[in-house]
Amino acid sequence: MRIARFSIDGNVAFGAVEGEGPDGLVLDIIKGIPYAEFELSGTKVPLSKVRLLPPVLPNKVVAIGRNYAEHAAELGNEVPDVPVAFFKPTTSVIGSGDAIEYPSFSNELHHEAELAVVIGRMCREVPRERVKDVIFGYTCANDVTARDAQKREKQWARAKGFDTSCPLGPWVETDLDPHDLTIQATVNGEQRQLGRTSDMIRSIEDLVVHITEAMTLLPGDVILTGTPAGVGPLHVGDEVAVTIEGIGTLTNKVIKRG
Numbered sequence: 001m002r003i004a005r006f007s008i009d010g011n012v013a014f015g016a017v018e019g020e021g022p023d024g025l026v027l028d029i030i031k032g033i034p035y036a037e038f039e040l041s042g043t044k045v046p047l048s049k050v051r052l053l054p055p056v057l058p059n060k061v062v063a064i065g066r067n068y069a070e071h072a073a074e075l076g077n078e079v080p081d082v083p084v085a086f087f088k089p090t091t092s093v094i095g096s097g098d099a100i101e102y103p104s105f106s107n108e109l110h111h112e113a114e115l116a117v118v119i120g121r122m123c124r125e126v127p128r129e130r131v132k133d134v135i136f137g138y139t140c141a142n143d144v145t146a147r148d149a150q151k152r153e154k155q156w157a158r159a160k161g162f163d164t165s166c167p168l169g170p171w172v173e174t175d176l177d178p179h180d181l182t183i184q185a186t187v188n189g190e191q192r193q194l195g196r197t198s199d200m201i202r203s204i205e206d207l208v209v210h211i212t213e214a215m216t217l218l219p220g221d222v223i224l225t226g227t228p229a230g231v232g233p234l235h236v237g238d239e240v241a242v243t244i245e246g247i248g249t250l251t252n253k254v255i256k257r258g
């Protein structure tokens, strides 16, 4: 099931996305919250009449760096012995259709298309064989990065944590085998990144085990699983789209911060 979060007439709701094609999509409004038992209300609204919001409101976004060998190599980095984990703050999260605001302290903004894992239940020290039980679903992410600041500053809090640097969406797909999906990024319709999730160095199972060794994950928390090769610059006015097979397309425009 594809579950979107949206606003209509000033109200925020979750809905199950049904139908096909850009014009045929409707939302069946969900009664309750998606992480618990919920029902479909049968009240349907066309997707074209709503504003999509980030599909989840995470308590935290834990991101993994250098998880595809070709991407590590393109920036001159070794594949790390231990996964590199960092946080993106909740204030960095935006939805599909929202604007990425170019930060004032950077002249080198990059896109990073990533598969995002959405956690469905509170968990800590998850054994490998239980990982599938704590995952709610998957969505597309863009780990937007101020590459120059990332190189200059020892910790990546500003480079990867500025407002609007974590587009998520367009919705969460709950029925998906994530292990061998095409993942791509285009800028103004031109392909920039193309990879397969099967090329991850550490699998989703490895990452959930690694992260929950250290911290409790809560329903709605998000794990970004790293980006394939082909990262590159974004400029004001660009439209960047992240598409993952079986999920959909996350689209955002880059604007000057007002």
Ligand code: MG
Residues within 6 Å of the ligand: 063, 064, 065, 066, 112, 114, 143, 224, 226, 227
């Ligand atoms: Mg990344």
